[in-house]
Amino acid sequence: MLSVHNRPPKIQAIAKQEFREGVRVNVSVLEALKPLRKSALLGIIGIVGIVVGLKINAAYSTHLKPVQPIEFSHRIHAGENQIECLYCHSSADRSPSAGVPSVAKCVGCHERIATVRDSAEIAKLNAYWQAQEPIPWIKVHDVPDFVHFTHKRHVLAGLECQQCHGPVETMDRIERVADLTMPWCTDCHTLNQTDNGLDCYTCHK
């Protein structure tokens, strides 16, 4: 409800005068809201803009689940065929970087698998193999350059790959699940009481 004081000054003055004179006059609520129409309109436009912007952002921010040069499915490899993560990402337990398998490793298996040899995606793989070029995979899990992250320490500490990378074995196209922000890192370091885990120079370089 509009109180006397919230009304626009002109109406307020009239109302005060009427109050003093003891006259009771009906002041329409809609009439009182009239000067607010402009700001209300701007507010609605703003909200619509935010909603549309978020939609557009979601459509274009494909870094969480980018379209890769080859439709490689982790679900088929790690899920159905039960290939160990470390078979392809072989340096995860001995290097800061987990490593992406070479084209030779992909071809090494695939030239022997008759059931998928003629599929379109394997044809793409063979094209890279013939050209002797690496596959330009798009990096999904990327930390900023000022962060020192080592896979080795985390794998040797007994962390499951899925703890950070999500249920990769169910993904047809690789998707980033964790946000990889600093609180996300430090939460885990706090919880597990990591040795000097909260010292800035443990992770920053």
Place this chain on the structure above:
Amino acid sequence: MSVLDTIRKYREAGYYKEFDYHWGMTVDLDRCTGCEACVVACQAENNLPIVGESSFAQRREIKWMRIERYWEGEYPNAKLNFIPMFCQQCDEAPCETACPVFATYHNQDGLNTQIYNRCIGTRTCAVYCPYEVRYFNWFTYTWDEPLERQLNPDVSVREKGVMEKCTFCIQRIRQAKDLAKDDDRRKVRDGEVTPACAQSCPTEALVFGDLNDPESRVSKMANDPRGYQVLEEQNTSPSVVYLQKVHGDEEAI
């Protein structure tokens, strides 16, 4: 009381209950020939930019390690002293009290650290530092092709508006700790960490190690009676011990 005892006196009041390490260095001025190999090694190891002629003229050069020259006496009997000057990793560091955003702080290894992505570039720490060893990035410096390929991936490349300084090659310390963990060792052995400057020194004037460990080479060197600390009267309690140069007394000869 030796210099090392002076250092340990300040350790008791420290920021942390327990220090695993206390990284320190000794500089034997008698051995230093002023060849500046350490300066070059530091530049290569830590991605230091080359600021160019005009910036150099405005004293905006970036060198985490520099050789200062001090002349003694007049021409025929002039004597020259070289003093390598780099961050002294003070226990009671004046720069740490200055930072408004906690970008520089003292960590549990007794290192005075600088977190680049946190730094907002107030340059207060550089003003507070009595050793003048903090350097400011006035511009975002770039490396020409193919020089950017020699950048060290373990050290971030700083950009405009960031203060930087010697870290005692913390990336090498981190690496050594990593390898020690692989061997199920709690602590790094003496001699496993060598910063780029100490590694490149042809006369072994620079010795790096853990001052907490009384058996380490650096602790033994620090107990030398020639030992002193630069600007001791400032009570900054540096982790670097300089061993005085001994000039031959020509008249005695």
